[in-house]
Amino acid sequence: MKTPLTVLVCALTLTACADHAARARLGIQDSTLLRSGVGASQDEAAGAAxxxxxxxxxxxxxxxxxxxxxxxxxxxxxxxxxxxxxxxxxxxxxxxxxxxxxxxxxxxxxxxxxxxxxxxxxxxxxxxxxxxxxxxxxxxxxxxxxxxxxxxxxxxxxxxxxxxxxxxxxxxxxxxxxxxxxxxxxxxxxxxxxxxxxxxxxxxxxxxxxxxxxxxxTSAAAPSAKSPRTVTLRADALFRFNGSNDVAMLPAGRRALDAVARGLKSDAAPGGLTITGYSDRLGDTARNQSLSLQRAETVARYLRARGVTSPIATRGLASANQLVECRQTRRDDLVRCLAPNRRVEIELAVAAP
Structure with a gap:
């Protein structure tokens, strides 16, 4: 009785034919993962240190x-x-x-x-x-x-x-x-x-x-003892592009924050403030995380310096919660389109009447 050719091929290789099925189930695309023995690559591309x-x-x-x-x-x-x-x-x-x-x-x-x-x-x-x-x-x-x-x-x-x-x-x-x-x-x-x-x-x-x-x-639908109010400020109006500190703050940004500070002092937020910085999706993730947090912290320091005494929590969410989706291919157009995503949100938790 002749042995089927496929059985002979499997017997002559170090990798069993069953491994091909396992590789397929795992969705592995790299065919080199079934190569071993004579002819198997041992170079850096194959994983050598x-x-x-x-x-x-x-x-x-x-x-x-x-x-x-x-x-x-x-x-x-x-x-x-x-x-x-x-x-x-x-x-x-x-x-x-x-x-x-x-x-x-x-x-x-x-x-x-x-x-x-x-x-x-x-x-x-x-x-x-x-x-x-x-x-x-x-x-x-x-x-x-x-x-x-x-x-x-x-x-x-x-x-x-x-x-x-x-x-x-x-x-x-x-x-x-x-x-x-x-x-x-x-x-x-x-x-x-x-x-x-x-x-x-x-x-x-x-x-x-x-x-x-x-x-x-459910929480949003139910009556709440506190109702949040959010002030959204475009980062491009607050800071120079890719800026996040006091030095990078624009005159228009200072005027906008001065107005926010005046409103907070006249209408205090006993529940405190949460200031959240955001970036767009361009660039390194870690850099965007740091940038968004620095923007929130800069705004918090500015409001403190203007007499806001409510408790303030800051956070940076990088490119989370994007407001707009953009598909432009030219970078300048894409940067302009993504501007609404670069922002700082000041959320006030105030007691409901």
């Missing part, structure tokens, strides 16, 4: 000590108003620990420790931390459809104020990265084993975001 990688992660010479230190620093932090980053740091620590316990010495543990360290240091210093997921040497992209779901959820403005939805979202991202490392290691079955937890975390996130939206809608 380059000098830059070695220089970046050589400091993680004692993974156990680094993980213990990061865990202790994270545990000492007070509760964060935004649970996304704290949860993400914890999930990166967990991923590094699991990788080390599995005896995997291919570099993902060091990369996970590095990601946990960047987030932890950002939380400690109060500096903006990017929510973007980096391209790591030992991680391939798996399940692009799940990544699309992740990005859709992250782009929903409701997520920023729905704190209970943030931890499962953060961990789903790290788990997808960890599954991508399994695929990079040609362990497609292990990558698939992670999918139920990832999908469950994304389901929890979506359900909690919807619940938060329902609560907001």
């Amino acid at each position: 380059n000098p830059q990688w070695v220089q970046t992660y050589a400091i993680v010479h004692n993974g156990a000590s680094a993980l213990a230190s990061l865990q202790a620093r994270l545990d000492r932090m007070p509760p964060q108003p935004n649970g996304y980053f704290r949860a993400k740091a914890q999930c990166w620590i967990n991923a590094a620990q699991q990788t080390r316990q599995a005896g995997d010495r291919w570099g993902f543990a060091e990369e996970a420790i590095g990601e946990a360290a960047v987030i932890t240091m950002g939380l400690e210093s109060g500096k903006p931390v990017s929510a973007a997921n980096p391209a790591l040497r030992t991680v391939s992209t798996v399940r692009p459809d799940l990544w699309q779901i992740v990005n859709t959820i992250k782009s929903d403005p409701a997520v920023a104020s729905c704190h209970e939805a943030q931890p499962p979202l953060a961990c789903a991202e790290v788990e997808l990265m960890q599954g991508g490392h399994d695929a990079w290691m040609r362990s497609f079955s292990n990558a698939e084993k992670r999918l139920p937890d990832i999908q469950d975390n994304l389901r929890k996130t979506a359900e909690r975001v919807l619940q938060c939206k329902r609560e907001v809608a």
Whole structure:
């Protein structure tokens, strides 16, 4: 009896034919992930460590000590108003620990420790931390459809104020990265084993975001002891383009804030003020986050200097809650179109009559 040719081909390769089906289920586009043995690439493009990688992660010479230190620093932090980053740091620590316990010495543990360290240091210093997921040497992209779901959820403005939805979202991202490392290691079955937890975390996130939206809608419809009033000021009228500090404030911006200050002093807001800065979507995410927060803080200082005594909270939401969508191809036209998104909002919570 003749052996089918496909069986012979599978028997003669180091990668089983079943792996092709697993790769297809994972949505992996990189065909090199099924190459092994004779002819398999061992160069930098195939994932070999380059000098830059070695220089970046050589400091993680004692993974156990680094993980213990990061865990202790994270545990000492007070509760964060935004649970996304704290949860993400914890999930990166967990991923590094699991990788080390599995005896995997291919570099993902060091990369996970590095990601946990960047987030932890950002939380400690109060500096903006990017929510973007980096391209790591030992991680391939798996399940692009799940990544699309992740990005859709992250782009929903409701997520920023729905704190209970943030931890499962953060961990789903790290788990997808960890599954991508399994695929990079040609362990497609292990990558698939992670999918139920990832999908469950994304389901929890979506359900909690919807619940938060329902609560907001219910709250808006119900009578409230406080009714917010919002003053919106265009950033282009307050500051020079891309400016955010006192030096960058325009004369027209000072006059507008003087008028706001006079109104606040004559009609105090016992519930306090929330000043929120926004940027447009152009440029680096971390830079936009910092820029939007600086604008809010500059406005708060200006109002304080003009005699406003109500409690003031400031925040920067970067390009969240965009007012206009623009599709211009010329940059000058696009910048002009996006102007309404660059703004500062002053929300007053005042007692209802």
